Amino acid sequence: MQNPIGVFDSGYGGLTVLKEIVNKLPQYDYIYLGDNARSPYGNRSFETVYHYTLQCVEWFFKQGCSLVILACNTASAKALRTIQQNDLPKIAPGKRVLGVIRPTTEIIGNFSETGSVGILATNGTVASLSYPVEIAKFFPQLKVYQEACPMWVPLVENNEYESHGADYFIKKNLHSLFEKGEKIDVVLLACTHYPLLKEKIGEHLPVTVKLLSQGEIVAESLVDYLLRHSEIEEQCSKNGNRVFYTTDATEDFDNHATIFFGEAIQSTHLDLDSQ
Numbered sequence: 001m002q003n004p005i006g007v008f009d010s011g012y013g014g015l016t017v018l019k020e021i022v023n024k025l026p027q028y029d030y031i032y033l034g035d036n037a038r039s040p041y042g043n044r045s046f047e048t049v050y051h052y053t054l055q056c057v058e059w060f061f062k063q064g065c066s067l068v069i070l071a072c073n074t075a076s077a078k079a080l081r082t083i084q085q086n087d088l089p090k091i092a093p094g095k096r097v098l099g100v101i102r103p104t105t106e107i108i109g110n111f112s113e114t115g116s117v118g119i120l121a122t123n124g125t126v127a128s129l130s131y132p133v134e135i136a137k138f139f140p141q142l143k144v145y146q147e148a149c150p151m152w153v154p155l156v157e158n159n160e161y162e163s164h165g166a167d168y169f170i171k172k173n174l175h176s177l178f179e180k181g182e183k184i185d186v187v188l189l190a191c192t193h194y195p196l197l198k199e200k201i202g203e204h205l206p207v208t209v210k211l212l213s214q215g216e217i218v219a220e221s222l223v224d225y226l227l228r229h230s231e232i233e234e235q236c237s238k239n240g241n242r243v244f245y246t247t248d249a250t251e252d253f254d255n256h257a258t259i260f261f262g263e264a265i266q267s268t269h270l271d272l273d274s275q
Helices: 015-023 046-062 073-078 080-091 100-107 125-128 129-137 152-157 162-179 192-203 215-227 250-261
Strands: 005-009 028-034 066-068 098-100 117-120 143-148 186-189 210-213 244-248 267-269
Touching: 005 015, 005 046, 015 028, 015 152, 015 215, 015 250, 015 267, 028 046, 046 066, 046 073, 046 080, 073 080, 073 100, 073 125, 080 098, 098 100, 100 129, 100 215, 117 125, 117 129, 117 162, 125 129, 125 143, 129 143, 143 162, 152 162, 152 192, 162 192, 186 192, 192 210, 210 215, 250 267
Parallel strands: 005 028, 005 066, 028 244, 066 098, 117 143, 117 186, 186 210, 244 267
Antiparallel strands: none
16 A cells, blocks of 8 residues: 655745655655646735645645645745645544644754844745744744745746846845844755755855755755654655656756755656546
8 A cells, every 4th residue: 555745846846855855765755736827825815725735735735745845935824724724634634744834943042142033935935924823832932034935936947047147136136135134143945946056055155154055954854854753754665666747848857856855857748637
Protein backbone atom coordinates (compact mmCIF):
# COMPACT_ATOMS: atom_id res chain seq x y z
CA MET A 1 0.00 0.00 0.00
CA GLN A 2 1.42 3.36 -1.05
CA ASN A 3 0.90 6.16 1.47
CA PRO A 4 3.18 8.94 0.22
CA ILE A 5 3.70 12.32 1.83
CA GLY A 6 1.97 14.90 -0.36
CA VAL A 7 3.76 18.14 -1.22
CA PHE A 8 1.72 20.89 -2.88
CA ASP A 9 2.49 24.20 -4.54
CA SER A 10 0.78 26.46 -7.02
CA GLY A 11 3.74 25.89 -9.33
CA TYR A 12 7.42 24.98 -9.18
CA GLY A 13 8.56 26.76 -6.03
CA GLY A 14 7.56 24.01 -3.64
CA LEU A 15 10.19 21.84 -5.26
CA THR A 16 12.84 23.84 -3.37
CA VAL A 17 11.12 22.69 -0.17
CA LEU A 18 10.71 19.10 -1.38
CA LYS A 19 14.40 19.03 -2.29
CA GLU A 20 15.40 19.82 1.30
CA ILE A 21 12.81 17.39 2.72
CA VAL A 22 14.15 14.57 0.53
CA ASN A 23 17.69 15.41 1.66
CA LYS A 24 16.61 14.99 5.30
CA LEU A 25 14.12 12.14 4.84
CA PRO A 26 15.04 10.21 1.67
CA GLN A 27 13.40 6.95 2.78
CA TYR A 28 9.80 8.19 2.48
CA ASP A 29 7.57 8.17 -0.60
CA TYR A 30 6.57 11.58 -1.94
CA ILE A 31 3.98 12.82 -4.39
CA TYR A 32 4.30 16.40 -5.64
CA LEU A 33 1.56 18.43 -7.33
CA GLY A 34 2.12 21.77 -8.99
CA ASP A 35 -1.12 23.56 -9.92
CA ASN A 36 0.63 25.39 -12.75
CA ALA A 37 -2.51 25.77 -14.85
CA ARG A 38 -3.95 28.13 -12.22
CA SER A 39 -0.77 29.78 -10.95
CA PRO A 40 0.25 32.21 -9.69
CA TYR A 41 -1.84 32.17 -6.53
CA GLY A 42 -0.20 35.29 -5.11
CA ASN A 43 -2.69 37.84 -6.46
CA ARG A 44 -5.84 35.71 -6.14
CA SER A 45 -8.51 36.23 -3.50
CA PHE A 46 -8.58 34.33 -0.21
CA GLU A 47 -11.71 32.46 -1.35
CA THR A 48 -10.17 31.39 -4.66
CA VAL A 49 -6.90 30.23 -3.08
CA TYR A 50 -8.84 28.31 -0.44
CA HIS A 51 -11.02 26.63 -3.07
CA TYR A 52 -8.05 25.64 -5.25
CA THR A 53 -5.99 24.43 -2.30
CA LEU A 54 -8.78 22.35 -0.78
CA GLN A 55 -9.44 20.73 -4.16
CA CYS A 56 -5.78 19.71 -4.39
CA VAL A 57 -5.65 18.51 -0.76
CA GLU A 58 -8.67 16.29 -1.39
CA TRP A 59 -6.91 14.86 -4.44
CA PHE A 60 -3.86 14.03 -2.30
CA PHE A 61 -6.09 12.22 0.16
CA LYS A 62 -7.48 10.11 -2.70
CA GLN A 63 -3.89 9.11 -3.52
CA GLY A 64 -3.50 7.69 -0.01
CA CYS A 65 -1.64 10.60 1.59
CA SER A 66 -2.11 10.87 5.34
CA LEU A 67 0.09 13.96 5.50
CA VAL A 68 0.11 16.89 3.06
CA ILE A 69 2.60 19.78 3.15
CA LEU A 70 1.46 23.07 1.63
CA ALA A 71 4.87 24.09 0.29
CA CYS A 72 3.35 27.36 -0.85
CA ASN A 73 3.31 30.53 1.24
CA THR A 74 0.16 31.88 -0.37
CA ALA A 75 -1.78 28.66 0.22
CA SER A 76 -0.40 28.45 3.76
CA ALA A 77 -1.43 32.06 4.40
CA LYS A 78 -4.85 32.04 2.79
CA ALA A 79 -6.14 28.47 3.09
CA LEU A 80 -4.33 26.36 5.68
CA ARG A 81 -6.12 27.45 8.85
CA THR A 82 -9.59 27.04 7.33
CA ILE A 83 -8.71 23.60 5.99
CA GLN A 84 -7.26 22.53 9.35
CA GLN A 85 -10.12 23.88 11.47
CA ASN A 86 -13.18 23.47 9.26
CA ASP A 87 -12.55 20.82 6.62
CA LEU A 88 -10.28 18.15 8.11
CA PRO A 89 -12.62 17.29 11.01
CA LYS A 90 -15.39 16.64 8.46
CA ILE A 91 -13.61 14.99 5.51
CA ALA A 92 -10.49 13.37 6.97
CA PRO A 93 -10.13 13.60 10.76
CA GLY A 94 -7.20 11.15 10.77
CA LYS A 95 -5.15 13.08 8.21
CA ARG A 96 -2.98 16.19 8.58
CA VAL A 97 -2.19 19.26 6.49
CA LEU A 98 0.82 21.42 7.40
CA GLY A 99 2.20 24.66 5.97
CA VAL A 100 5.51 26.49 5.60
CA ILE A 101 4.75 29.61 7.67
CA ARG A 102 4.53 28.19 11.19
CA PRO A 103 7.93 26.37 11.20
CA THR A 104 9.66 29.57 10.07
CA THR A 105 7.91 31.93 12.48
CA GLU A 106 8.69 29.66 15.43
CA ILE A 107 12.43 30.25 15.09
CA ILE A 108 13.05 33.46 13.11
CA GLY A 109 13.52 35.58 16.24
CA ASN A 110 16.43 33.37 17.34
CA PHE A 111 18.52 34.76 14.48
CA SER A 112 18.02 38.45 15.23
CA GLU A 113 20.14 40.57 17.57
CA THR A 114 18.54 43.92 16.74
CA GLY A 115 14.93 42.75 17.16
CA SER A 116 14.05 43.71 13.58
CA VAL A 117 13.38 41.25 10.74
CA GLY A 118 12.35 41.65 7.13
CA ILE A 119 9.94 39.49 5.13
CA LEU A 120 10.19 39.30 1.34
CA ALA A 121 7.09 37.72 -0.19
CA THR A 122 4.34 37.86 -2.80
CA ASN A 123 1.54 40.42 -2.68
CA GLY A 124 -0.87 37.80 -1.37
CA THR A 125 1.36 36.66 1.49
CA VAL A 126 2.13 40.25 2.52
CA ALA A 127 -1.54 41.25 2.39
CA SER A 128 -2.55 38.26 4.53
CA LEU A 129 -0.37 39.55 7.42
CA SER A 130 0.29 35.89 8.27
CA TYR A 131 3.96 36.43 9.07
CA PRO A 132 3.56 39.40 11.45
CA VAL A 133 0.62 37.67 13.19
CA GLU A 134 2.39 34.31 13.58
CA ILE A 135 5.76 35.82 14.57
CA ALA A 136 4.02 37.86 17.29
CA LYS A 137 2.87 34.63 18.94
CA PHE A 138 6.46 33.48 19.47
CA PHE A 139 8.42 36.75 19.53
CA PRO A 140 6.01 39.53 20.59
CA GLN A 141 8.79 42.13 20.89
CA LEU A 142 10.12 41.51 17.37
CA LYS A 143 9.55 44.24 14.79
CA VAL A 144 8.50 42.77 11.45
CA TYR A 145 8.78 44.67 8.18
CA GLN A 146 7.29 43.29 4.96
CA GLU A 147 8.03 43.97 1.31
CA ALA A 148 6.01 42.59 -1.59
CA CYS A 149 8.18 41.57 -4.55
CA PRO A 150 5.72 40.94 -7.42
CA MET A 151 8.40 40.74 -10.12
CA TRP A 152 10.55 38.07 -8.49
CA VAL A 153 8.45 35.01 -9.35
CA PRO A 154 8.18 35.96 -13.06
CA LEU A 155 11.95 36.53 -13.14
CA VAL A 156 12.57 33.05 -11.77
CA GLU A 157 9.99 31.32 -13.95
CA ASN A 158 11.34 32.97 -17.09
CA ASN A 159 14.93 31.97 -16.29
CA GLU A 160 15.91 35.60 -15.72
CA TYR A 161 17.07 35.10 -12.14
CA GLU A 162 20.72 35.67 -13.04
CA SER A 163 20.07 38.66 -15.32
CA HIS A 164 20.67 42.38 -14.89
CA GLY A 165 16.88 42.74 -14.75
CA ALA A 166 16.92 40.62 -11.60
CA ASP A 167 19.56 42.94 -10.09
CA TYR A 168 17.34 45.95 -10.76
CA PHE A 169 14.25 44.57 -9.03
CA ILE A 170 16.18 43.01 -6.14
CA LYS A 171 17.93 46.30 -5.39
CA LYS A 172 14.65 48.19 -5.68
CA ASN A 173 12.78 45.90 -3.26
CA LEU A 174 15.64 45.64 -0.75
CA HIS A 175 16.00 49.42 -0.73
CA SER A 176 12.29 49.74 0.00
CA LEU A 177 12.47 47.14 2.77
CA PHE A 178 15.41 48.78 4.56
CA GLU A 179 13.76 52.19 4.28
CA LYS A 180 10.97 50.73 6.42
CA GLY A 181 13.33 49.16 8.97
CA GLU A 182 16.95 50.24 8.92
CA LYS A 183 17.87 47.97 11.85
CA ILE A 184 16.79 44.78 10.09
CA ASP A 185 19.43 42.07 10.60
CA VAL A 186 17.49 39.03 9.37
CA VAL A 187 15.72 38.73 6.02
CA LEU A 188 13.41 35.81 5.27
CA LEU A 189 12.66 34.66 1.75
CA ALA A 190 8.95 33.96 2.30
CA CYS A 191 8.30 32.54 -1.14
CA THR A 192 9.55 29.16 -2.32
CA HIS A 193 10.70 30.62 -5.65
CA TYR A 194 13.09 33.05 -4.02
CA PRO A 195 15.91 30.60 -3.14
CA LEU A 196 16.89 30.68 -6.83
CA LEU A 197 17.59 34.39 -6.32
CA LYS A 198 19.48 33.85 -3.07
CA GLU A 199 22.93 34.48 -4.55
CA LYS A 200 21.81 37.70 -6.23
CA ILE A 201 20.01 38.89 -3.09
CA GLY A 202 23.12 38.19 -1.05
CA GLU A 203 25.15 40.47 -3.33
CA HIS A 204 22.91 43.41 -2.43
CA LEU A 205 22.51 42.77 1.30
CA PRO A 206 24.77 44.23 3.99
CA VAL A 207 27.21 41.56 5.24
CA THR A 208 25.72 41.88 8.73
CA VAL A 209 22.27 40.69 7.56
CA LYS A 210 21.38 37.00 7.75
CA LEU A 211 19.41 35.61 4.80
CA LEU A 212 17.03 32.72 5.54
CA SER A 213 15.15 30.49 3.10
CA GLN A 214 12.43 28.09 4.14
CA GLY A 215 13.41 24.73 2.68
CA GLU A 216 15.86 23.63 5.36
CA ILE A 217 13.70 25.05 8.17
CA VAL A 218 10.59 23.21 6.95
CA ALA A 219 12.54 19.98 6.46
CA GLU A 220 13.91 20.12 10.02
CA SER A 221 10.43 20.85 11.33
CA LEU A 222 9.01 17.85 9.45
CA VAL A 223 11.65 15.56 10.97
CA ASP A 224 10.56 16.77 14.40
CA TYR A 225 6.86 16.47 13.56
CA LEU A 226 7.18 12.84 12.44
CA LEU A 227 9.11 11.99 15.61
CA ARG A 228 6.35 13.51 17.75
CA HIS A 229 3.42 12.07 15.78
CA SER A 230 3.99 8.35 15.40
CA GLU A 231 0.33 7.82 14.47
CA ILE A 232 0.96 9.79 11.26
CA GLU A 233 4.54 8.64 10.68
CA GLU A 234 3.56 4.96 10.79
CA GLN A 235 1.06 5.52 7.96
CA CYS A 236 3.72 6.96 5.61
CA SER A 237 5.21 4.42 3.19
CA LYS A 238 8.97 4.19 2.85
CA ASN A 239 10.19 3.00 -0.54
CA GLY A 240 12.12 6.11 -1.57
CA ASN A 241 9.69 6.81 -4.44
CA ARG A 242 9.02 10.30 -5.82
CA VAL A 243 6.17 11.04 -8.25
CA PHE A 244 5.42 14.42 -9.82
CA TYR A 245 2.19 15.85 -11.22
CA THR A 246 1.32 19.14 -12.88
CA THR A 247 -2.03 20.57 -13.96
CA ASP A 248 -0.35 22.18 -16.99
CA ALA A 249 1.99 21.02 -19.77
CA THR A 250 4.40 18.33 -18.57
CA GLU A 251 7.28 19.26 -20.86
CA ASP A 252 7.32 22.84 -19.64
CA PHE A 253 6.96 21.70 -16.03
CA ASP A 254 9.82 19.21 -16.33
CA ASN A 255 12.16 21.81 -17.83
CA HIS A 256 11.50 24.30 -15.04
CA ALA A 257 11.25 21.73 -12.27
CA THR A 258 14.75 20.45 -12.92
CA ILE A 259 16.09 23.91 -11.99
CA PHE A 260 14.11 24.03 -8.74
CA PHE A 261 14.59 20.42 -7.67
CA GLY A 262 18.20 20.08 -8.75
CA GLU A 263 17.76 16.89 -10.77
CA ALA A 264 15.83 15.77 -13.83
CA ILE A 265 12.23 14.76 -13.24
CA GLN A 266 9.40 13.39 -15.35
CA SER A 267 5.90 14.54 -14.50
CA THR A 268 2.39 13.36 -15.30
CA HIS A 269 -0.43 15.67 -16.36
CA LEU A 270 -3.38 15.92 -13.97
CA ASP A 271 -6.81 17.25 -14.94
CA LEU A 272 -8.39 18.17 -11.61
CA ASP A 273 -11.81 18.75 -13.16
CA SER A 274 -12.03 15.10 -14.16
CA GLN A 275 -11.20 13.81 -10.69
